[in-house]
Amino acid sequence: MSRTSLSLTPALQEYLVAHGTPPDEVLRDLAAETAAALDEDVAGMQIAPEQGAFMTMLTRLVGARDAVEVGTFTGYSSTCVARGLPDDGTLLCCDVSEEWTALARRAWDRAGVAHKIDLRIAPALETLGSLPDAPQFDLAFVDADKTGYPAYYRALLPRMRPGGLMLFDNVLSRGRVIDETEQGESVRAIRETNDLLAEDPRVEVVMLPIADGLTLARKR
Numbered sequence: 120m121s122r123t124s125l126s127l128t129p130a131l132q133e134y135l136v137a138h139g140t141p142p143d144e145v146l147r148d149l150a151a152e153t154a155a156a157l158d159e160d161v162a163g164m165q166i167a168p169e170q171g172a173f174m175t176m177l178t179r180l181v182g183a184r185d186a187v188e189v190g191t192f193t194g195y196s197s198t199c200v201a202r203g204l205p206d207d208g209t210l211l212c213c214d215v216s217e218e219w220t221a222l223a224r225r226a227w228d229r230a231g232v233a234h235k236i237d238l239r240i241a242p243a244l245e246t247l248g249s250l251p252d253a254p255q256f257d258l259a260f261v262d263a264d265k266t267g268y269p270a271y272y273r274a275l276l277p278r279m280r281p282g283g284l285m286l287f288d289n290v291l292s293r294g295r296v297i298d299e300t301e302q303g304e305s306v307r308a309i310r311e312t313n314d315l316l317a318e319d320p321r322v323e324v325v326m327l328p329i330a331d332g333l334t335l336a337r338k339r
Contacts, residue, residue: 124328135169142168146195149226153193156222164192166262166288167330171199174260174286177335178203181284183257187211189243189271190263194223200260201232210236211256213243213263243267247274254280262288265305268312276321279338285322287312291332 125131136142142150146168154162166174178186178200186204191197191214201210214220217240227233239246243263259275261268268287275285292309295301313334316324322336 132167132169139169140172140175142171145226145230146171146198148229149193149195149198149222152222153195157193157219164262166196166199170288170330170333171195173329173333175199175203177284177286178258181257181282183284184208185211185256186258186260187213187247187256187275187278189213189247189259189261189267189275191220191223191238192216192262193219194226196260196262197223197236198226198230198232200258201227201235202230204232204235206235208235211246212236212238213246214238214240215242216240244270244274247271247278250278252277254278254283256280257283259283259285260288261286265289265292266308268308269315272312272315276319276338281338283338285336285338287316287334287336289331290326290334291328293331296332 150165153165174196183204185208186200188197188200188210191212197210197212204210220238220240224233227236256279259279261271263271279285290309290313292306295306296310296313316322316334316336322338324334324336326332326334
């Protein structure tokens with residue numbers, strides 16, 4: 120029988136965060152500000168600290184120079200990705216909320232990465248559709264409305280360079296993906312996306328049990 124991933128208790132999660140590169144003052148303050156400004160369910164959309172550190176490292180490991188994020192929220196993930204880009208790198212951020220991204224702008228300024236970020240306030244499919252239909256991105260992170268995931272994948276894939284890496288967040292949907300009684304629109308869209316990625320020969324895929332599930336899809 121193959122070994123399975125260890126289920127994380129709150130204590131183990133604290134332990135693993137403490138034994139990796141910890142969030143700095145900018146990220147800690149951003150997490151606290153997000154929690155204070157928004158209700159608990161909304162604030163919970165922010166990525167976990169260990170995921171942020173992982174994404175910074177991934178950005179550096181793949182040597183990304185041009186990246187795109189679909190769903191910026193208050194800026195934790197974009198700050199982490201931007202820190203992994205070279206000083207002349209660019210991160211295109213797609214979001215529809217001026218309110219939430221106002222927090223992000225302050226974090227980018229404090230982190231010294233604002234010059235790397237191009238924020239577009241518009242539906243992400245409109246922003247992506249306005250770009251050349253040619254490979255240009257080394258890295259993509261998708262963490263927006265779950266019902267849009269299949270369309271975001273289809274829009275992003277032709278715009279990824281060979282070897283480019285796409286990250287999809289919340290792919291386990293708090294375990295609901297394997298519960299057939301769960302037929303909500305968001306859960307069904309996550310299942311569709313997971314199936315699309317697993318069956319598409321143009322990418323190689325690994326799904327990791329980080330936070331609420333993170334899929335890495337590398338364009339062949």
